[in-house]
Amino acid sequence: MDKFMLTERTTLRRLPKRGEFEREAVYKILDEGLVCHVGFNVDRKTFVIPTGYARVEDKLYIHGSPASRMLRALGGGIDVCVTVTLLDGLVLARSAFHHSMNYRSIVAFGTATVVEDETEKLEALRAFSEHIIRGRWDEVRQPTANELKATLVLSLPLVEVSAKVRTGPPLDDDEDYELPIWAGVVPLGLAASAPIDDARVPDGIKPPAYALDYRRS
C-alpha cells in the first residue's frame, strides 16, 4: 500500500491541504528527524517525552533503559502517539496575523510492544545508530549480552500515520501586499559544527568523515 489510510484521528480538521499520506513522503520525514516526542497516558495523566528513534520498513523503534517510566508503561501495551517535527523556516508576513512557520511533521498512533526477539532487537539497535550517523555502527564496540539485556526496545507498527507540511512564502490578505513591509521566509535547519574530540582519544586517531561532514537532509 503506498498511502496511509485516513482515520478519525489522522484526518486533519484544519487546513487539510497540508496533509500528506503518501508512505514514501512520510518515511522521508521520519528518516530525516532525530528526536521524536512520545505521548502516553498513565493514571489519566498525559506524558510527552523526547527520545531517539529509528524506522525499519513499516516499524518505528524507540529504546532506553528497562527502568524508564515511559518504556515500562508503553511496553505494557498502552495507546501511544509519536510525533516528529522538522522546523524548516520562519514565515514573515506583512500582518502579524499571517505569520507562520514552515515545517514537516509526522503523527503516528498505535500500540507499542516490547521487542523480545534477540535478532530483531540487535537489528533495531543497529538501525538507531545508522539512523543517527551512518557508518558509525561498524566501527564501534558491539553490544555485549548484558548491554542488550539492559536495553529495552519497543516497536510501533506504522499503520495510523499522517504528515502535515507547510512550505513556501507567506500568504497575506490582498490589501496588505501594498504595504512597505518586507516579507518572506527565514530558512531554518539543523546544522552541525566541527566535531569535538573526547579528551581521552589516543594520539593519531582523527574524527571520521561522517563526523567531520555531518548533514541531516
Added chain:
Amino acid sequence: MDKFMLTERTTLRRLPKRGEFEREAVYKILDEGLVCHVGFNVDRKTFVIPTGYARVEDKLYIHGSPASRMLRALGGGIDVCVTVTLLDGLVLARSAFHHSMNYRSIVAFGTATVVEDETEKLEALRAFSEHIIRGRWDEVRQPTANELKATLVLSLPLVEVSAKVRTGPPLDDDEDYELPIWAGVVPLGLAASAPIDDARVPDGIKPPAYALDYRRS
C-alpha cells in the same frame, strides 16, 4: 520562588543528576525553543501536536484557530503536558551502548485555560511574535478585531515543571578507552540561512537586520 517544586510527575526516576529545577535555567531553555509538543487526551486517546509558544513571566502561551481540535479540547480545561526539546549534539562513544545525545528539554504539566481578557490576549500575541523574531511586531500590520476573534490563546501556568539536560563528552566503560576508536561530540544547533524575499515585496524594501542575521541562542 527560584526553584520549581518536585512532584510525583517531575521527579526523574532515571539519571536524576540530569534534572534541573532552577526557574531561570528552565526559562532560558523555554526562551530559546521555537516549537513545543503539546500532549493531551481526548476520549482516552493521546494526541501530541507541535505548535509555537511563548513565555511571559510564569505563564506559557499557545495559540491557534478556534477550530483547532487541540485548542478546543485544551480550552475545556483538560490535563496537558507541554514538552520543549533542544538538541545540542550527537555523543559518539567507543561502544554502541554508550552513544547518546546532548540536549536540553522541558516538561510542563498543568491545565490550560482560554485567555478571555483582550489586553492579555494581545500581549500574548505580541509575545509569540517577539519570541520568534524580536523587533518584527512593531513593523507589521497589527491584528484587527476580527483577527483577534479568530485566534484562540491558551495559558498554562508554569508550576509543575522540570528540565533535563545532558552536556559534555561520551562516558565509556573504563576498558574501552584504550580502543583505537575516535570518540567525541558532533555539536548540533538550529541555523538560519539567507532570507528569501516574498515575490511581491516592493522594489527597494530590503530584509531587516533581524532576518539577515537570525540567531536563536
